[in-house]
Amino acid sequence: MKLAEQIRIQIKKLPEGKTFGYADLGIAKEDYQTAAKVLERLQAKDVIKKISKGIFYIPQQTVFGELKPDYNEQLRPYLFEKGKRIAYITGAYLYNQLNLTTQMAFRIKIASRGKRIFINRGAVKADAVKSYAEVTDSNYELLGFLDTFKDIRKISDSNTANSVKLLSGRIEQLSEARREEMIKYALLYPPRVRALLGAVLENQKTSSKGVKKLKKSLNPLTTIKVGLKKSDLPTINNWNIK
Structure with a gap:
């Protein structure tokens, strides 16, 4: 399985509003550089959002708009x-x-x-x-x-x-x-x-x-x-x- 597909499958398993990093997606350290490009593409499509370096979340959509993860x-x-x-x-x-x-x-x-x-x-x-x-x-x-x-x-x-x-x-x-x-x-x-x-x-x-x-x-x-x-x-x- 290609790394990009592996990442998409793992992200789909995560609930909205939950933060995650490379390790949470089961990505080996030697694949971080390739994974970063995959995650950049997912950010561009608004599938995920970035909180800080290496930390992301799936935006939660509500009737009041998009919510960030709680504190x-x-x-x-x-x-x-x-x-x-x-x-x-x-x-x-x-x-x-x-x-x-x-x-x-x-x-x-x-x-x-x-x-x-x-x-x-x-x-x-x-x-x-x-x-x-x-x-x-x-x-x-x-x-x-x-x-x-x-x-x-x-x-x-x-x-x-x-x-x-x-x-x-x-x-x-x-x-x-x-x-x-x-x-x-x-x-x-x-x-x-x-x-x-x-x-x-x-x-x-x-x-x-x-x-x-x-x-x-x-x-x-x-x-x-x-x-x-x-x-x-x-x-x-x-x-x-x-």
Whole structure:
């Protein structure tokens, strides 16, 4: 089968509004140059549209005209590589999605372990930050929670006590296995993250070796100052949190 026909068949399988790149079409790197010409012809016929270098989408037609992919879909090509997640959104945008703040971020932050991801294309603008662990589809939400503990005092238009309460509620809904996984990643984070997570889990009567590991990882002489009172989280004294 010729490459042009292969590309057309793959594109027909994609839904309108979904972004895609060369790898999503199963194109080998040595065929990229030839594929680029095929994709240029499809753009000229308005079969596909280009968002950025190497990233395209099938335009969605509605009664109100043509729609571009939504914000999250425009970000997808930067968060995944060859179908695997390599990054996640963190910072103010994430904290807004978690209902910890009402403020919206003009620029988002994208966390990845091995890749610096910057975006400045139209409405999509992002800065790169380094994640504390390799990012996967199964752990990025846990890393997001831990990022929130790390930035707990920096979240705009937010109350630390309320933020901890909201996060506690989300963590309580996790399975025991997921909480253990979160502890594993927390050990890679700064002391305040380990202390806050430990205090939350202890308050939820979570008894595991993981919680003991968190306690053991902390310097008993270090005080974690985040602006909490015992009425906010009853176990803070056990973790030198104030």
